[in-house]
Each structure stands twice: as structure tokens, then as C-alpha cells.
Amino acid sequence: MEKQSSVTRFLADRRASVAVMSALVATMLVGMAALALDVGQFYYVKRRLQTATDIAALAAAADSNRAEAAATANMTSNGFPASAMVSVERGTYTPDPALPVASRFVAGGSDPNAVRVTASNTAPLIFGAAITAATGGVPIRAQAIGVTGNVAAFSVGSRLAALDGGVLNALLGGMLGTNLSLTLLDYRALLAAKVDLFGFSDAVAAAAGVPGGSTYGALAGRNLRSSDILAGLTAATSGAGGSAGATAALRALTGALGVASSNNILFGKLVGFGPFASHTIGSGAPVAAQISVLDLLFGMAEIGSAGHLVQASVVSTIPGLLNITLALAIGEPAVGSSFVGLGTVGTSVHTAQIRILATVKLGGSGLLASVNLPLYIEVAEATGRISALTCPRGNPAADEVDLGIKPGIVDAWIGSVSMSDFTSMSSSPSPGPATLVNVAGLVTITGRAHVTLSNMSEAIVPFTPADIAAGTVKTTATTDYLTSLVSGLVSSLQLNVGVIGLGLGLPGLDQGLVSLLTTSLPAVDQLLSSTLATLGITLGDADSQVQGLRCGQGLLAN
Numbered sequence: 126m127e128k129q130s131s132v133t134r135f136l137a138d139r140r141a142s143v144a145v146m147s148a149l150v151a152t153m154l155v156g157m158a159a160l161a162l163d164v165g166q167f168y169y170v171k172r173r174l175q176t177a178t179d180i181a182a183l184a185a186a187a188d189s190n191r192a193e194a195a196a197t198a199n200m201t202s203n204g205f206p207a208s209a210m211v212s213v214e215r216g217t218y219t220p221d222p223a224l225p226v227a228s229r230f231v232a233g234g235s236d237p238n239a240v241r242v243t244a245s246n247t248a249p250l251i252f253g254a255a256i257t258a259a260t261g262g263v264p265i266r267a268q269a270i271g272v273t274g275n276v277a278a279f280s281v282g283s284r285l286a287a288l289d290g291g292v293l294n295a296l297l298g299g300m301l302g303t304n305l306s307l308t309l310l311d312y313r314a315l316l317a318a319k320v321d322l323f324g325f326s327d328a329v330a331a332a333a334g335v336p337g338g339s340t341y342g343a344l345a346g347r348n349l350r351s352s353d354i355l356a357g358l359t360a361a362t363s364g365a366g367g368s369a370g371a372t373a374a375l376r377a378l379t380g381a382l383g384v385a386s387s388n389n390i391l392f393g394k395l396v397g398f399g400p401f402a403s404h405t406i407g408s409g410a411p412v413a414a415q416i417s418v419l420d421l422l423f424g425m426a427e428i429g430s431a432g433h434l435v436q437a438s439v440v441s442t443i444p445g446l447l448n449i450t451l452a453l454a455i456g457e458p459a460v461g462s463s464f465v466g467l468g469t470v471g472t473s474v475h476t477a478q479i480r481i482l483a484t485v486k487l488g489g490s491g492l493l494a495s496v497n498l499p500l501y502i503e504v505a506e507a508t509g510r511i512s513a514l515t516c517p518r519g520n521p522a523a524d525e526v527d528l529g530i531k532p533g534i535v536d537a538w539i540g541s542v543s544m545s546d547f548t549s550m551s552s553s554p555s556p557g558p559a560t561l562v563n564v565a566g567l568v569t570i571t572g573r574a575h576v577t578l579s580n581m582s583e584a585i586v587p588f589t590p591a592d593i594a595a596g597t598v599k600t601t602a603t604t605d606y607l608t609s610l611v612s613g614l615v616s617s618l619q620l621n622v623g624v625i626g627l628g629l630g631l632p633g634l635d636q637g638l639v640s641l642l643t644t645s646l647p648a649v650d651q652l653l654s655s656t657l658a659t660l661g662i663t664l665g666d667a668d669s670q671v672q673g674l675r676c677g678q679g680l681l682a683n
């Protein structure tokens with residue numbers, strides 16, 4: 126009975142229980158700390174090894190003739206022994222998302238374009254060795270594929286086709302939401318001025334207050350005020366070797382915009398950085414890419430006005446044409462694309478879908494003294510991609526960039542289109558008959574016509590180093606589609622002449638209207654051509670330009 130009482134008293138005694146529990150918890154905490162320290166050490170060494178392997182793969186790809194030596198030298202310079210290098214394999218890497226990741230690199234081949242580097246090391250155990258009695262640490266392994274990447278900067282749908290100060294002020298001002306009064310000399314200065322892609326982006330980042338240490342990819346993902354982009358352009362043109370005329374024009378443009386310049390623009394829709402998106406802002410230009418200031422300005426305006434209606438009236442100085450009233454609707458470019466692309470083979474850019482509703486007022490005589498010609502034109506997105514990059518070793522004069530260009534499909538109507546149908550990008554309008562002539566409601570002529578230019582296949586457009594240095598713009602499918610398009614519309618025009626609301630007709634009036642339209646075609650063509658060319662729209666055509674090329678750039682494969 127006394128023994129049971131002693132046990133009961135012992136179990137009921139709470140003295141020193143905290144010390145016992147503390148000892149037990151302390152043991153657990155020490156064990157967890159040891160585990161956390163060893164796990165942290167493991168991941169630290171693993172990360173260091175992977176970084177060193179990435180750098181070794183880049184070095185090996187950039188100097189594939191000395192791949193083993195370049196990889197080993199970079200591995201040792203990053204604090205690992207030469208014995209950490211397990212293998213250096215030359216092979217062919219195919220960047221095709223449809224292929225499984227493990228199948229994209231194939232060792233060997235007659236013309237290797239990549240190097241796969243495999244390295245190993247040991248992460249030492251600190252507390253774990255004492256607890257588990259393990260020795261030698263934990264083996265770790267890292268692998269990276271460096272691709273000998275030739276990269277190019279290019280654009281499709283250049284806005285450099287024509288310069289007309291009045292048209293530019295009307296259209297660019299409408300797209301930016303302000304009234305512009307820049308002179309033709311201002312536009313010529315903007316056209317002639319070039320800025321480096323990365324230098325311009327650095328200036329934009331500074332104007333937008335992007336935190337130091339950010340990458341170009343992070344900059345591309347930011348919504349920036351157009352005023353900050355303009356400030357970056359101004360800073361880029363005002364530095365050494367810049368253009369005083371372009372700087373003055375940009376400052377005048379900024380002053381004219383005022384609060385309108387606060388519109389947000391996703392910077393990545395304007396320019397793309399391709400494999401250099403991970404580079405730190407301000408780290409220098411890995412590729413020399415000179416881009417026209419006017420090109421960037423119109424690209425910014427088109428992105429900012431996407432989904433909005435832009436209207437402008439242009440007074441014609443061409444005999445027989447009184448004026449042209451334009452309504453412009455710009456769709457979004459393809460998701461993930463930009464107006465200026467930078468990358469390797471397969472990189473693509475797209476121009477936006479553009480709709481134009483142009484009412485051309487013609488001056489004739491008699492009952493045809495005033496004729497309205499409503500033209501609805503829709504240009505689908507034009508696409509360009511880098512189809513090949515050729516960089517023969519030791520012969521830079523033979524370098525070449527091949528772009529695969531596919532012009533956008535053109536759909537044109539003479540007819541009546543409502544503004545709601547015009548601005549809805551989800552479906553294409555189907556215009557009804559439009560009133561071409563209305564004489565005090567007594568005599569009316571209505572008409573409707575439709576022409577489509579389609580089935581345009583991709584064309585390969587080559588660019589040599591001389592083309593790149595000269596900033597040459599090349600046009601794909603250089604047939605004069607505009608004249609043939611308008612001619613086709615007129616020839617297929619279905620007319621209905623009415624007198625006092627009745628379909629009685631007047632003999633010869635419809636033939637007279639067709640004759641007037643036919644003789645006016647060259648003037649309509651001239652006016653529409655200059656207006657559309659200001660926007661870089663050439664119907665049935667696609668303008669392309671390569672702004673820069675770098676051969677032998679080592680790139681990491683994802």
C-alpha cells in the first residue's frame with residue numbers, strides 16, 4: 126500500500142517538470158536546426174553548382190571548338206574543381222515545344238549547334254554527419270544545355286513608307302487623342318533619328334522609376350505611362366550622337382499631349398527582348414539594334430489606341446477629289462508578340478488588325494456634281510518570323526537573316542457600315558448598299574461591291590549585313606494591289622438608280638457614275654496610298670526590316 130502511495134505521489138509531483146520538458150524540446154530544436162542547416166547547405170551548394178554549370182554551358186556554346194576547355198575553365202573559376210566536370214557533349218538542340226524536353230537535345234550529329242554540360246559535386250553534412258554517422262556528404266548533380274544562338278532584331282509593318290505632314294498630324298493626333306501641329310521637318314527628323322533598343326529601354330526604365338536590378342523581361346511586363354515612354358525616347362535622342370531635331374519634335378509632342386500622355390501601355394507589346402529578357406537593365410546592349418524613333422512612336426500610338434475609334438478628315442489637293450474622311454479602328458496584335466522582335470529562329474512578330482472606313486468625296490458635274498464613295502477596308506494581321514540565321518565561321522560578309530513574311534488578307538467593300546459593326550473586332554461587317562449620289566432626295570444612286578485578296582503564302586525575304594547596316598525596308602508582294610483592289614470594286618459595283626423614291630432610273634446615269642469613278646481611280650489611289658502608307662499599311666504587302674544581328678551568342682536552352 127505504501128509502494129502504491131509512493132508511485133502515486135511521484136506521478137502527481139509537478140516539481141521540475143519544466144526542466145524536463147525543456148530538455149526534451151531543446152533536443153528536438155537542436156535536431157531541427159541541424160536538419161535546417163544541412164538542408165540549407167545542400168541547396169546552397171546545389172544552386173552554386175547549377176549556376177556554374179549554366180555559365181560553363183554558355184561558354185562552351187560560344188566557343189564550341191574548345192568546348193571542353195571553355196567549360197572546365199569556367200567551372201574552376203567559379204570555385205569548383207576540374208573533377209566536378211562529368212561530361213561535355215556536342216549535339217543538336219531543337220527548340221520545338223511539341224517535343225518532350227528530354228528529346229530536344231540529341232548528342233552527336235554532323236552540324237552540332239549546342240553543348241550539354243553535366244557536373245557533379247558533394248554537399249557536405251555538418252550536424253547531420255554527427256547525428257547519422259554519415260561521411261562524405263550528399264552527392265549532387267547539375268546539367269545545362271548551351272545553344273550557339275544567332276539572334277536578330279526585326280520588325281514587320283514598318284511605318285516608314287511615306288511622309289505627309291498633314292496626314293500624319295491628323296492620324297497620329299487622332300490616335301494619341303490630341304491635336305498636333307508638327308511640321309514636315311519635325312517628322313523627317315523623327316524618321317531619320319535612330320535609338321538603340323536597349324539604351325532606349327534603359328531610359329524608359331529610368332523615367333518610369335523601375336527599381337534598380339530589375340530585368341528587361343520585368344520591364345516588358347509593366348504597364349507604363351506613354352509619357353514615360355516619350356520621356357525615354359526624348360532622353361535617348363538627346364544624348365551624345367543624338368538628334369536635336371528629333372528631341373525638339375518629341376518635346377513638342379509631349380507638350381501637346383499633356384494629360385493624354387498618361388495612358389498605360391504594356392511595354393512588351395512595343396518591344397521584345399527575346400533571350401535577353403533576363404539581363405539586368407543598364408547592363409549594356411548584347412545586340413546592336415537601331416530602331417527608328419518614328420517607328421516606335423507609331424507603334425506606341427497604335428497600341429494605345431487599340432480598340433478605340435480614330436477619326437480624321439484630310440483635305441485633298443488632288444483635282445477631282447474634294448476631301449477624304451477616315452475612321453480608323455486598330456485591333457490588338459497577337460498575344461505575346463511585339464512590334465519589334467528580338468530572338469533566334471522561330472521568333473515571330475505580328476502587326477495588328479486594322480480597319481479603315483474612308484468616305485471619299487468626288488466632284489463631277491450635273492447630277493453627279495457630288496459623289497460619295499464609301500470604302501470599307503480590313504487588313505488582317507501580317508506575320509513575320511525569323512526562318513533562318515546564317516553565320517558562316519570566319520566570313521561575316523556572308524551572314525544572312527531570312528524572314529518569313531506573310532502579308533495580311535485584305536477585305537474591301539463599297540457599302541454602308543455602322544460604327545458599332547466597325548469597332549467590334551469579334552466579327553467582320555457585312556456592309557449593305559450605300560448611297561453614292563443624293564440630289565435633294567429626288568435622284569439617288571445606291572451601290573454595293575466586294576473584293577477579297579487572300580491565299581497569300583509566306584515569302585522568304587533575305588537580309589545581308591549591308592541591308593541591316595543601311596536600315597533597308599523590304600516589301601513583300603510588291604504588286605500595286607491598291608489600284609487593282611479599287612478597280613475590282615468599281616467593276617463589281619451593283620448600282621440602283623431611283624427617282625423620287627421609285628426605282629425608275631435615268632438612262633445613262635449609272636454608266637456616267639461608273640465612268641466618273643473609273644476616271645477618278647488614279648486620284649483615289651494616290652490619296653489612299655499616301656494616307657495608308659503613313660500608317661505603314663500597304664494593301665496586300667508587308668514591309669519588313671532587320672535592325673540587328675549577333676552571331677555566336679551563347680544561350681541557355683529552357
